[in-house]
Amino acid sequence: MFKPVTIKDIAKALGLSPSTVSRALRDGYEISPETKRIVKEYADKIDYRSNPIALSLKGRRSYSIGVVVCEVANSFFSQAINGIESIAYNKGYRVIISQSHDLYEREVINTKHLANSSVDGLLISMAAETTDFSHLSSLHENGLPIVFFDRVIDQIQTHKVIVNNFSSAFEATELLIKRGHSRIAHLASAPHLSITTERMDGYTAALNKHSIAFNPEYVQYCPHGGRIYGEVEDAVKKLLSLPDSADAIFVSSDRLSIGCLRALKKFHLNPEDMPVAGFSNSDVVELLKPTLSYVRQPAFEMGRIATELLIGLIEAKYPVTEFETKVLDTELFLNDGPLATGSKSV
Amino acid sequence: MFKPVTIKDIAKALGLSPSTVSRALRDGYEISPETKRIVKEYADKIDYRSNPIALSLKGRRSYSIGVVVCEVANSFFSQAINGIESIAYNKGYRVIISQSHDLYEREVINTKHLANSSVDGLLISMAAETTDFSHLSSLHENGLPIVFFDRVIDQIQTHKVIVNNFSSAFEATELLIKRGHSRIAHLASAPHLSITTERMDGYTAALNKHSIAFNPEYVQYCPHGGRIYGEVEDAVKKLLSLPDSADAIFVSSDRLSIGCLRALKKFHLNPEDMPVAGFSNSDVVELLKPTLSYVRQPAFEMGRIATELLIGLIEAKYPVTEFETKVLDTELFLNDGPLATGSKSV
DNA sequence: TAAATTTATGCAATCGATGCCGGGATTCCG
DNA sequence: CGGAATCCCGGCATCGATTGCATAAATTTA
Known part of the structure; x- marks a missing residue:
């Protein structure tokens, strides 16, 4: 051998x-x-x-970082992983990927498995199902460096990388309003995710600003993030079948945006009849038929920054106590090309 | 700590x-x-x-497998990685991802880095640039289990997982012919890739069958797989500016298919004027505006099978000398939904 | 009761690389 | 020329877990 x-x-x-x-x-x-x-x-x-293994045993360092995302085959996450890999590669770290599939149990097992002394640090975007964070707190308390990105939690004090979810959602919603819509529905992911609540807040703030009453019937959650068959279609159907049907939809996640368009196409609704604005990092949005105005997150950049922060924590000589939350800007693209941008970077 | x-x-x-x-x-x-x-x-x-590291040192096993693909942020590969991860997870292996970005040098460094006793086996899809395989042969001769998928090479005897590239390309091309086109162009990736030559053969075979003369002018290669700015657009432009312009295009890779549609949109060509059939694993193909008839590869399944084969090699008690090349079937989807299928699985 | 055998546990080496300590050899200086 | 400083290098222990071999204790057998 x-x-x-x-x-x-x-x-x-x-x-x-x-x-x-x-x-x-x-x-x-x-x-x-x-x-x-x-x-x-x-x-x-x-x-x-x-032999890196011998080195790891001796030096208590593995030069590898673990990544936990809900799924790899999602434009946002694959782009983020691209960014993660680019930095890790340059700094001599290996990247170990695992998927939670938005399942709590999988997330717990994966993090434990990764943390079990084989990984120097963890990059994680929370699973939709997760509401108990003890599997992460215990690791964090034991000194394992962790950096959150995209779907973050308040319960653990460490570096985080997100986008300006509030203002992105605000602007996307306002765009629909400015185009003359007032019965704007909101299709959202699991209710307790950070991205869900922040984007929801942006949505309601935009309604408020334009004196549009918030109608809870217009809000549909997809607790499984659209991962369950028919989940998105059913949600869209409900929005359309309301007595006072919605006339536009704001969608707050990548996967749901596509699912929404698919549902609309199935119901033979044109973009003129039911415009959609949503978060999406697909690389073909501008070629989609039911068109989509979309908020694009700097996924690659988020991966890069999160990894830099993580490696900073790993290689810190003294325990780090000052943590930062990097808030990146998104870009808002209209149906037919870029038009407005999110609050620009400085 | x-x-x-x-x-x-x-x-x-x-x-x-x-x-x-x-x-x-x-x-x-x-x-x-x-x-x-x-x-x-x-x-x-x-x-x-x-402690898995101590176990690895003792047992000369790391329970991790290395994956080398050109890029993660590509539907085909991210789906394949999903499949890889699903099997690896079940069998207790970690998955270490690295990207070659279709660069020879990166591929060499990545494989060496992975192989350097930290990985029990390797799953690889060749970079477009690579023509020298010594970095892999030497590892293989030293006993490192390797399984190729998608972009394979003849020079190394081991398990391989591919799709029926020839017949898939044949059927896609024939579809265009049956729809009344005869000046069918072919947009292809780097010339020496296995997928390029096999699909090219399918393309010419379809032309032959229908007594259409092969016109080398109708063939455009993208040596960088569309990774260089303007590469695809220029290629499409050339096809359109021929004296006897093509009237349909067969595209032999995922990335190029999207690039081609984008170029056509830019040139304001409708699908009726210039139908395109191409390989694509995007999850939103059916929502694309310049529509696309497409060949879809079972990427997830390919990842699964490749990983099973690899773990089989890793855990084999005796050296394996009989290798197999799994050929999976693709599915052909027409502009508006599934219609014909590739040679069906048994 | 002594010998043989079983049972249960400890010792020490091993995997590959490194850090600490110590020692032989050379050089330097008084 | 003798003692000290310097320079190079080898030996041993270590990281965490496993394993062949040794061994003490318990049990069985003659």
């Missing part, structure tokens, strides 16, 4: 001790230049690579 | 030796039931978990 070269092989071949070889390779000051040269040349010749 | 419980802690607390604790936990036959009970109860109480 595969038997990699070890430091002992080099030592034996060169008639040195393992410790000498080790120090020579890491440029220890106590090794003569001549010996260093010999060792390095030989190591190079036989393509020696240090 | 975070100091996990070790087997020694248990030993000390219980007045036993580490070896006894170890054997008790793994149900060694030589330990009395009473001792086992005590040890297990205590381990459970203090939430002991074995």
